[in-house]
Amino acid sequence: MLPTAPANYDDICEQFNWSIPPRYNIGADACTKWAEQDPGRLALIYVGPDGKAINHTFGQLHEASNRFANLLRSVGVAPGDRVAVLLPQAPETAMAHIAIYKSGCIAIPLFSLFGAEALQYRLADSGAKVIITNRDGAAKLADIRERLPDLQAVYSIDGELPGARDLHREMAQQSNDFTAVDTAADDPAVIIYTSGTTGQPKGALHAHRVLLGHLPGVEMSHNLFPQEGDRMWTPADWAWIGGLFDVLLPAWHHGITVVAHRFQKFTPEAAFQLLQDFEIRNTFLPPTALKMMRAVASPEQRWNYRVRSVASGGETLGSELLDWGRRTFGLTINEFYGQTECNMTVSSCADLMPTRAGAIGRPVPGHRVAIVDEQGAVVQPGMSGNIAVLRPDPVMFLQYWNNLRATGEKFIGDWLLTGDVGTMDDDGYISFVGRNDDVITSAGYRIGPGEIEDSILQHPAVKMAAVVGAPDAQRTEIVVAVVVLHETHQPGEALKREIQEHVKVRLAAHEYPREIFFVDELPMTTTGKVIRRELRDTVAQWRASQDKT
DSSP: OOOSSOOOHHHHHHHOOOOOOSBOOHHIIIIIHHHHHOTTSEEEEEEOTTSOEEEEEHHHHHHHHHHHHHHHHHTTOOTTOEEEEEOOSSHHHHHHHHHHHHTTOEEEEEOTTOOHHHHHHHHHHHTOSEEEEOHHHHHHHHHHGGGOTTOOEEEETTSOBTTBEEHHHHHHTSOSOOOOOOOBTTSEEEEEEOOOSSSSOOEEEEETTHHHHHHHHHHHHTTSSOOTTOEEEOSSOTTSHHHIIIIIHHHHHTTOEEEEOOOSSOOHHHHHHHHHHTTOOEEEOOHHHHHHHHTSSOHHHHOOOOOSEEEEESSOOHHHHHHHHHHHHSSOOEEEEEETTEEEEEEOOTTTSOOOTTOOBEEOTTOOEEEEOTTSOBOOTTOOEEEEEESSOTTBOSEETTOHHHHHHTEETTEEEEEEEEEEOTTOOEEEEEETTTOEEETTEEEOHHHHHHHHHTSTTEEEEEEEEEEETTTEEEEEEEEEEOTTOOOOHHHHHHHHHHHHHHSOTTTSOSEEEEOSOOOBOTTSOBOHHHHHHHHHHHHHHHHHO
């Protein structure tokens, strides 16, 4: 655990030592210990679709998770078996995760908006034996059930349904006494499938120690969390590593209350209202959410929120969003960096160090992060290369499920390659350049999209923007921008020229977008990241159609 008072970053790194016990269980740590120490302690505030809030204590969640653990055991589920959770943010989602970890089983978080094909692949690949879901999920599963021979039982939180058993009724028949399985810290606990923007998604298998591995990054990105009065919320789904291991489980490790509310459709006004109404002090807001909230006029005058920390990761924010955050929240948004396989390894922290323009932060204490070349050698400060993390590391995945070849390809020696290109300066600040396949090569220049997107976003007409490279006979590639405008602006040639000039004078002549396309929305993954490969394909089609005309 990091200190909870401002300190010197270099001193913290020098003094930091991991304390990973040989025997460790996520469910026992995040729930049982608090239920035994203080059963009435508030664990979860569930805000339903109607806005009504229901409180859940650690004692209540402990007893409910014990009943579900006993139910799993009664139907033959054994340690090491996979149990899937197909639910949005809800009390049953959190309860199921705690029960699965206590049982020594392996959790498979699944996004509730997945279609049948996505569900079938993940359930079949993982060999899930049981799944807990709701009415919508049960209907999807009914269409693919015959293609899932490993799936033995489907439990519905909405009562008995065709092909699904009544979860609450069957839990009520079980004992609320259960002793967590004595798992090793290195025993498998969860498989989180990657977004899969290219090819089939891969299941990153993590050990129980992954929660402990996340803690320094969470504490750093939330300005030395926890503090008195802290309360956490994120719009990110708990099916993703960002919602589950950046918010829910780290908060519960520290005994901090989490607010659960998943919007049917995210609206920035509702997000500000939630921050106010439930006195949320700490929030993880993905860049897409921040960009949408940025479009709201003068929120600090319309809502009385008192946020202590805002963390964000997934895409580089840029100076415009950081400046907006200071005006809106009265604080510096802390960027963090990681990926499903090895998360929360780089972070900013306003309480520890100054933010440096263009940098996403410095290595989180306990993690060895470097920029390496194609042979795995650490490059000199300022040189670009692969952002890499040295193993062993408690936050690092064990392997890809059923894919040892891909696991091997993820490493050069003991360096895990993130697949991202970056630089590190003399003080250890890391700047994100782009994905290996996102870097644009134009007239001999290697251009990352982040800085250009940030510049375009500073134009008052622009709501969202994404930049990709397009083939060009003369320059190898040219910079192409795909732009979503505010509703008050209309696309046109004059606006294109205005945006081009806006970028040219702020960055460099070789970085301005030579082509701009206006769209109503950008292609996004379910985690809110721009699908650049899809965008490149779409841009190619648009350009081809223009050439024909």
